[in-house]
Amino acid sequence: MFVLLMRYLKGYLRICVTSTSPERFLNLCRNRGILLWGLSPHGRDYEMYISIRGFRKLKPVLKKTKTKVTIEERFGLPFFFHKYRKRKMFFCGAAGCVMIVYLLSLFIWNIHIDGNQTRTDETILAFLEEKNTVHGMLRKDVDCEQIVKDIRQQFDDIIWVSAYVKGTRLMIQVKENSDTITMPATEMEKPSDIVADKDGVVTEIITRKGVPLVHAGDEVKKGDLLVSGRVEVLNDSKEVIGYQYQTADADIFVQTVCPYEEKMERAYEKKIYTEKERRKYYLKWNDIKVSVGTTKNQYQHAERLTEEYRWTLGEHFVLPVSHGMEREREYRLQKKLYGKEEVQTMLSENFHRFCGELEKKGVQILENNVKIHIGQNLATAKGTLTLIEPAGEQRETEIIEVEQKTEGEQ
Template identity: 35%
Template sequence: MIPGFVCLSVTGEQRERFLNLCRGRGMELKRIVLTGEKELQVTMQVRDFFRIGPLRRKTGVHIHILKKRGPLFFLLWCRLHKRLMAGLVMMLLVICFLSTRLWSIQIQGNIMNPTSQLLEFLEDQGISYGMNKKKIHCHALAEAMRREFPEITWVSASLAGTKLSFEIREGNTPPEESEEDAACSLFSEIDGVVERMVTRKGTPLVRTGDTVEKGQELVSGILNITDDSQEVVRYEYVHADADIYIRHKVSYYDSFSRNTEKKILKGKEKKYFFLRIKNLFLDLSWAKKKNEDRVRTEYPFQVTEHFYLPLSAGIITAQEYTLRKETLTEKDAKKQAIFRLHNYEEKLIQKGVQISENNVKIEINHQDCVSSGTLTVTEKTGREAPTEKKTQPKERTPEDG
């Protein structure tokens, strides 16, 4: 029999006699607690509860059910809510089915090969959203990707949950060459003054403080091998390697109009719900108006860290605005010009360029704000190019000495 228990409240003058009669008939009583002068609580099995009717009438006590627990009552609840239980079972079956499919592909570390290009390659390999995970062989995919893209030197593929992840490392992999064929020299890409220089391989042709021109050879890939008398006996060719920093000036010019249009928000924000199921997008918002800003926030459904579902929902926040023409004050125009200059400098710094001096002037007239001048920067250079081969020196004989 399926177990089930009820917690009862027993009140009356003969409550102790009621308990004794129950025990006398072999009923199992648990958790007997005295809660008042004429009240106590007791827990018993459901099958015994249906036998206490004659005992209740004999002792004149009042019985009140406080709690019901146990598998029996859960099954009774399921029987009364068949549709709800059927929906829960169906949902669990759907989740179990979705957990056997691929719903997310993540690629990291790729720079030379765009993600869209790699996804097209995976699609040609039969990898697509919604496919069975059992058909995915990570090792074979990694090998195929390395063969297809020579720039990829290392790739790791892993399948966790419903997400297929690729970690990629890229680099130049030139064909094997002899040391002489691989010899190269370093040339300047800019005009300027050598700020500092560290040579690891090759023969430096300039020193710190020298003025160089664009295209000038800075480090030669030729090493002169000399004898005891410092005469060149042969040439060796190497792949020149050095860190060369050139100080030079960069011209800067920027202008913008003082007459601008400013957005003035009006009315309240309107929020709309949208649903995306794989490539199907269900948008419940109205058509976008002319002067309206929209921000879309999407929340993907993720059961666990690696278990993604092909379903996401989100909110579109829309707000109307009007355009108001206004003229920037000299103070605001100068502030904006400085902000634009700082953005330009930030981009240079991200490229590894060091800025040592700023000679930019800001001029403001009735209509425009103009920034012009130069920036003194230090930039790394060194373009590789093949080394021109020299004829090896003629070997000396004893008679020549």
């Protein structure tokens, strides 16, 4: 690649050599250090490539071997400049373009944030703006180490930050602590029970902390106590002398019956687009916007579409310039009626999507009794689902004071 670039910068020729002794011509060129490449026969002649410098050394070789050379084609930057030597404005414009690109490369035109999930880009950008890290700032003024420190100090849930400049982009990568618990420590330490949050039949219970009060096969109602966070302390006589309190923890699964119903009107309004539309084209430099055309109209119903494209040189050289188009397209509303097959398909897809969401939450579907009924104006998917799903919610444990007996009372 480098050799090809140097050849283009210095210029080279494709020549046709006519000689009675081509072998002698090639040997003399080799002895005099004249580089030839791309040699190929062309009838009784030979075609090859030679540099401009090598071509200038050919005269004594041609005279000695009685060889005739014809220039077939010229390549390279010297010939390009010679061809357009009278077009001064073209070269001035090219030089000006290079200068503008160089000046634009001195600034940061895009701040890219990656890895954030709970914190939005806007939140982090607003904080950086308070620290004078904004779009359009000089690259030399970017202090990546300070940016990392500021973000770590401001956001406690961000445990790792990386900041670096690439082209005209400031790349910020963060990693959030996914194990962060938002519940205050005082609330976590409070003893709690697990109570049923739905009606059903217990199919499985695995207790890690607390005292289980139900077993597999027991029927429970919403609000029933499932696992107690209060553990009795007994003496040798099996009498309760106190209680130990803890946060109950268990995996509880119950079989429930979930009603499902979805109604759908068969009548709907369909958009019928007309050929009328208004367009506006614009060129935008940061907050400065120059537009041509207008989208003002008197359409009764119209749909707006906006397309905008940011100018870039490569992946990381982002320019502060963008262009786009705004379009207002007229449409009219036409009343339609869904066919029976369409309604069947749409209600079925919605039901399967609902079942998929349940399965994502760890719910097992045992039985499906949902049926679709299609009327003249209304369609309904109605029935029940038999599920096995996690159950239980935390509730604060009631504290019971135990009266201590004296030695005389014992």
